[in-house]
Amino acid sequence: MTAIYQDPQRPVAERVADLLARMTPEEKFAQMHAFWLILSPDGAHRERSDLSDSFSGAGQLSDLNARLQRGIGQITRPLGTHVVEAQDGVRATNRLQKTLVEETRLGIPALFHEECLVGLLCKGATLFPSPLNYASAWDPQLVGQVAAAIGEEARSTGCRQGLAPVLDVSRDVRWGRTEETFGEDPWLVGVMATHFVKGLQGKQRDLLATLKHYVGHSFSEGGRNHAPVHLGFCELNDTFLLPFEMAVKLANAGSVMPAYHDIDNQPSHSDAFLLTTLLRERWGFDGIIVADYGGVSLLHQHHGVTHDAAESAALAFNAGLDIELPKDDCAQHLAQAVERGLISMHKVDEIVGRLLTEKFRLGLFEQPYADESRINLQSAEARRLAREVATRSITLLENNGVLPLKPAQRVAVIGPTANDPLALLSGYSFPVHLIISDMLDQASQVVTPLQALRAALGEDRVSYARGCHIIEQRMAGAPVFPGDSAGKPMQQSPVSQDLSLIPQAVTVAEQSEVIIACVGDLAGLFQSGTVGEGSDAESLSLPGVQQQLLEALVATGKPVVVVMTGGRPYNLGGLEERVAALLMAWAPGQEGGPALADVLTGRAEPEGRLVLSVPKSAGAMPYYYNHKLKSGGTPFAFHFGARYPFGYGKSWTTFSYGPLSFRRDEVAIDGEIEVALDITNSGQRAGSEVVQLYVRDKVASMVRPVQELKAFQRVRLAPGETARLTFFLPVDMLNFTSREGERVVEPGEFEIQVGASSADIRQRGTVQVTGALRELPSNWRMLSHCEIGRSL
Template structure:
C-alpha cells in the first residue's frame, strides 16, 4: 500500500505528518537548507565556490553525492548562477531532481529559487526596468502585469520561488540598494509591492514571492551596506514594517527574507520578535522564512553574537527561520546543536513541517520536473510590458521648451551611458549580476539610447561621442568584502578620472543643433560599479568626470538635454538652471533606449513622477519628503530639502486644480471614510496625464508625526481643455500611527487634507475632524484608499 504522503488525494496536513514520521533527523536537517551548485545535465554537478563566499565564512565541502542521499530543501539559482542556455539549464535541473525523487529513500523533491526582481535572473530572460522605474509609473496595475510576465518566464524554467520584491523604504539615496526600492513612501511601497506579489504569485500562489529585506535595511548607519539601523519600534512599524504587513495581508506573500543588519543590537536573522511574534502570530503569515545569502553565518562571523555555526543555526531557526540560503554552512551543524541542547527536535519538526507543507501545496511531489521544451523567454508581450514600464516611468524634471524634439534636428548624442547596454540595467539583472567575463555578449537584446535615436531620427542626423568613461574596465569581485574589518587593504576606486575624451565631445556638440547628454551610474555589486548592493556613495556628484563633461558642453551654448540613468539621483553641480531639459530614466531595462527616444521625440509623454526626492546635496542626507518638522534643524539648515520633491514630474502641458471639496467636515473614527473631491483641468494645448496626489497632515497627535503623508493617488488622462472630477475615499484606518505599546491607533482630532501635483506642489487643502474614541486597529484593518474619476 502506498504511503500516505505519496497520495495526492489526502489532505496536505496528513501528508506532512506521515512524511515527517518517516524521516531521520539527518533527512529533516537537509530540508532546512539549500545547495548552491553548478548543475550539469549529465549529473556531474559541482558545488559553486567563488570569492564572494569568503565574506560569509563559507568553506568548500566534499561528498556531495553522499549528502544528496538525504535530500535537500532548496536548490539555489539553478539557471541564475552561471551562463547557461535556459533549455540546457532546465535539463540539468531536471537531472538533479530526478536523482532526488528516484534515488533517495523518501523521494522528496527540491524547491528551486531564482532572483526575479527585474525579470528572471537567467540568460536570455526579459530584462525589465528597475523597481525605481516600477514605482515611478504610479501604476500598481501595470506593475502587477509586469510581475505576472516575470512569473510566467520563471515558471517556464521550473522556478518555484522568486527572491523579490524588495520592500525597503528609501531613506538615504547614498545607499547602493536604493535602485532596488519602490521609493521613499511606505504606503506607496506597500501598494506597489502588493501588486507585484499578486502578479508574480498568481491566484494559486504556485510561485512564491519573497519579501525582502525584513526589515529597515534601507535606513542603515551612513547608508552603508549591512550597517546597523537605529530605530525604535514605533517608527519601525509605521515606516518599514507597513509595506511588509500590506503584502502579507493583502497579497498572501509566500515567503519573507530577513536582512543582514542589526536593529538596536539585534540581528535580523535571530530576531524572534520580528520573525515569529510580528510576522506569524500577529499578521498570520503562513509561508517560508528564508535566509539572505550567508546571513546565518554572519551571526558569528560579523555580528559576534554566537561562538560557532551550530550556535548561529540554533539562534536563527529558533527565532523563526525555515531555510538557510544559499548553502548549509550553519545548518549542517544542526545535529551538534541538538546534542548541545541549543535547539530541540520538536522545533526542527515544526520547521520541516512548514517546508514540506509548501512543497506539497506547490504540487512538487506530483510534478517535480519542468518541460525543457516549454521554456518561454523574451515573448513579444513581455518585451512590450518592459517597454511600457520604462516609458511610463521616465520623469521630466526640467524643460525650457526644447523637448519634445521637433522635426529632424542634427543631434549630438554624447556621454558614457549613451551606448553602454549595461548602463540601462540594474544590479539584479543577469548581465550585471554575473560580470564574470565580457557580459556585453549577454546584452544583445538591450536597445541603447544611441541606437534608438539613430533608428528614430536617421543615422545621418545623429553624431556620437562618448565624452568620458565611468569605469573603463568592468571587473568581477569586490575591492573590499562587506564587513571586512581590516583583513584586506582598501583598494582604489575603479571610477575613471580620464578627461581626454571631452574635447572630441565638445567638437561633436558644436557641429550639432542639440546635445543629448547621457550620464549616470553603472550598477555593480560590491563596488564593481557605482551603484548597487555594496556600492554605496558619499556624494551626490555624478561619478567620475561626468560633471566636467556637462560643464564643457553647456559652455558651448548649444541646448543640452540631460538624460540621467542609474540607481540614484545625482545633482548637476548647479547646471540644473542652464540645461535645456533634464530627464530621469533610472535603469529602464532592455527596452530603455526606445523608451527614452519615444519621450525625447514626443512619441510618448514623460509620465513618470519621482518616488525618491532629489536632495540639494549629500549633506541633506538622510532626506525624505515625509520627515518630521524638526528634521530640518533649528534654524532650518540651508542645505536641507529637495530641489525636486517626491511626486514631482513635468509633462507637455499644465494642469489646474479646483478647490478641495470634502463630503463632510466631520467623520466618525471607527469605520469612517474621508471623501474628498477635486476637479483637475488640462489647461494646455497637448493631451497628457496628471498624477493627482492626496496627502494628510495630522495637526495634533500624542506622538510626533511627519509633516505630511501620502494616502491616495490617481492618474488621469485629459485632452487639451478637458476636465475631470476626482473623488477620493480614504478610510480613517489609514490615519493610524504606532503607540508606545506597539498598537496601531487612530486618534480623533483635526487632519489637514491636501491635494496637489507633488508633495511640494499642494494646490488645495481643507480640514476634516475625526470624531469618536481612540480606535485601536486589529487584524485586517483597511489599508487601501480608492478614487473615482468622472470626465
C-alpha cells in the same frame, strides 16, 4: 501500497505528518538548507566556488552524491549562477530533480529559487526596468502585470520561488541598494509590493514571492551596506514594517527574507519577535522564512552574538528561520546543535513541517520537472510590458521648451551611458550580476539610447561621442562583506578620472543643434559598479568626470538635454539651472533606448513622477519628504531640502485644480473620508496628471511627519477637458503606532492636501475625526481608492 504522503488526494497536513514520521534526523536537517551548485545535464554536478564564498562563509561540499541521498531543501539559482542556455539549464535541473525524486529513499523534490526583481535572473530572460521605474509610473496594476510576466518566465524554467520584491523604504540615496526600492513613501511601497506579489505568485500561489529585506535595511547608519539600524519600534512599525504587513495581509506573500543588519543591537536573523511573534502570530503569515545569503553565518562571524556555526544555526532556527541560504554553512552543524541542547527535534519537526507543507502546496511532488520544450523567455507581451514601464517611468525634471525635439534637428548624442547596454540595467539583472563572478553576458537584447535615436531620427542626423568613461573595464572590484574593511587590503577605485575624451565630444557637440548628454551610473555589486549592493556613495556628484563633461558641453552654448540613468539621483553642480532639459530615466532595462527616444521626440508623454526626493546635496542626507518638522535642517540652509521633491514631474501640458469638496467635514473614527475636486487640462496638448492626496495630523499624542501620502490617481485629459476625482480614504489609514506597540487612530483635526507633488499642494481642507481613540483590528483597512467622473 502508496504511502499517505505520496497520495495527492490526501490533505496536506496528513501528507506532512506521514512524511515527517518516516524521516531520519539527517533527512530533516537536509530540508533546512540549500546547495549552491553548477548543475550538469549528465549529473556531474559540482559546487559553485568564486569570490562570493568569501562573504557567505561557504565551505566545500564533501561527497555531494552521498549528501544528496538525504534530500535537499532548495537549490540556489541553478540558472542564474552562470552563463547557461535556458534549455540546457532546465535539462540540468531536471537531472538533479530526477536524482532526488527517483533515486533517494523518500523522493522529496527540491525547490529551485532565482532572483526575480527586474526579471528572471537567467540568460535570455526579459530585462525589465528597475523597481524605481516600476513605482515612478504610479500604476500599481502595471506593476502587477510586469510581475506576472516575470512569474511566467520563472515557472517555465522550473523556478518556484523568486527572491523579490524589495520592500525597503528609501531613506538615504547614498545607500547602494536604493535602486532596488519602490521609493521613500512606506504606503506607496506597500501598494506597489502588494501588486508585485499578487502578480508574481498568481492566484494559486504556485510560485513564492519573497519579501525582503525584513526589516529597516534601508535606514542603515550613513547609508552604508549592512550597517546597524537605530530605530525604536514605533517608527519601525509606521515606516518600515508597514509595506511588509500590507504584502502579507493583502497579497498572501509566500516567503520572507530577514536582513543582514541589527536593529538596536538585535540581528534580524535571530529576532524572534519580528520573525515569529509579529510575522506569524500577529499577522498570520503562513509561508516560509528564508535566510539572506550567509546571514546565519554573520551571527558569529560579524555580529558576535554566538560562538560558532552550530550556535548560530540554533539561534536563527529557534527565532523563526525555516531554511538557510545559499548553502549549509551553519545547518550542517544541526546534529551537533541538537546534541548540545541548543535546539530540540520538536523545533526541527516544526520547521521541516512548514517546508514540506509549502512543497506539497506548490505541487512539487506531483510535478517536479520543468518541460524543456515550453521555456518562455522574451515573449512579445513581456517585451511590450518592459517598454511600457520604461516609457511611462521617464520623469521630466526641467524643460525650457527644447523638448520635444523638433523635426530635422541635428542631434549629438554624447556621454558614457549613451551606448553602453549595461548602463540601462540594475544590479540584479543577469548581465550585471555576473560581473561579481568575472563572467560576461553581452546583453544583446538591450537597445541603447544611441541605437534608438538613430533608428528614430535617421543615421545622418545623429552624431556620437563617448565623452568619458565611468569605469573603463567592468570586472569584480574590491568585494567587502559586509562593508567592514578592517584587516583587508583596499583596492584603488575603478572609477575613471580620464579627461582625454572630452575635447572630441565638444567638437562633435559644436556641429549639432541639440546635445543629448547621457550620464549617470553603473550598477554593480561590491564596487564593481557605482551603485548597487555594496556600492554605496559618499557624494551625490556624478561618478568620475561626468560633471566636467557636462560643463564643457554647456559651455558650447548649444542646448543640452541631460538624460540621467542609474539607481540613485545625482546633482549637476548647479547646471540644473543652465541645461535646456533634464530627464530621469532610472535603469529602464532592455527597452530603455526606444522608450527614451519616444519621449525625447514627443511620441510619448513623460508620465513619470519622482518616488525619491532629489536632495540638494549629500549633506542633506538622510532626506525624505515625509520627515519630522526639524528634519529639513535647522536653520533651513541652502543645501538642505530637495531640489526636486517627491511626487514631482513635468508634462507636455499643464493642469488646474478646483477646490476640495468634502461629503462630510466630520467623520466617525471608524468611517471613511470622502473628498472630491475637479482637474482640468489647461494646456494645449493631451496629457496625464498624477493627483496626489496627503494628510497632516495637526495634533497627535506622538510626533507625526509633516505630511504622508494616502491616495493618488492618474487622470488622462484632452486639452480643455475636466474630470471630477472623488477620493475615498478609510480613517484607519490615519493610524500610527502607540507606545504600547499597537496601531491606533486618535480623534482630532486632519489636514487634507491635494496637489501635483509633495511640495506643490494646490488645495487644502480640514476634516474632523470624531469618537474615542480606536485600536485597530488585525484586518484594518489599508487601501484608499478614487473614482473618476467625466464632465459632459
